[in-house]
Amino acid sequence: MSDFPEEPAIDLHSDVYFMQQALHEALKAYERGEVPVGAVIINEGRIIARGFNQVEMLKDATAHAEMLSLTAAQEAVGDWRLTDCELYVTKEPCPMCAGAMVHCRVRRVIFGCPSPKDGAAGGGFVNLLQQPALNHACDISHGVLADDCAALLRRFFQEARDKGNDLQRQQEDSGRLP
Ligand SMILES: [Zn+2]
Numbered sequence: 001m002s003d004f005p006e007e008p009a010i011d012l013h014s015d016v017y018f019m020q021q022a023l024h025e026a027l028k029a030y031e032r033g034e035v036p037v038g039a040v041i042i043n044e045g046r047i048i049a050r051g052f053n054q055v056e057m058l059k060d061a062t063a064h065a066e067m068l069s070l071t072a073a074q075e076a077v078g079d080w081r082l083t084d085c086e087l088y089v090t091k092e093p094c095p096m097c098a099g100a101m102v103h104c105r106v107r108r109v110i111f112g113c114p115s116p117k118d119g120a121a122g123g124g125f126v127n128l129l130q131q132p133a134l135n136h137a138c139d140i141s142h143g144v145l146a147d148d149c150a151a152l153l154r155r156f157f158q159e160a161r162d163k164g165n166d167l168q169r170q171q172e173d174s175g176r177l178p
Contacts, residue, residue, distance in 0.1 A: 018088045018110070021047060021088070022089055023090055023145060026090045027152070029065070034053045034054060035055070036053070036152045037064065037089065037153075038050075038090050040087075041072070041088075042087075043077065048073050051067070051072060066087065066089050074104065081104065083106075084107060087106050090112040091112060091149060092119035092124055093120055093121050095118070095126065098120035098121055099128055101129060102128065102134055102136050111140075112145050121140055127140075
């Protein structure tokens, strides 16, 4: 046996760990009947903001997990510039959220599953996070816990379909189904 201490079971600074935290936020949305997307924002290795999709609860189409967490992070940092921050989100961001991330100058964006129809971070129809014409570009990592992130979304939409809920059709029409 080595005299060195064992590696920790969980690397608290790994992408997987923070994506698990984002998934935990997505579960909060799921439990409230919202499309299950969650986000966390990290600064210097610590979570400074969390958010989950609340479009139905707040009756606000802009209340995506990323937007809510960006607002909370700006409050925590005391600045609109999130230059030293990383944003983890369970699903590839939409154009609105990707635009907001560029405005806030987020350093890196890590998403779980891609969103082929409305994704705006390179997995979907456009990559707004890395547009040469804009004055900021975010680094991108993707595919972290992608299966878990997508499975939660699929379960939500399947249950909505089983209930004959209009929401599922609306979301499919607007391209939010991965
Ligand atoms: Zn969005």
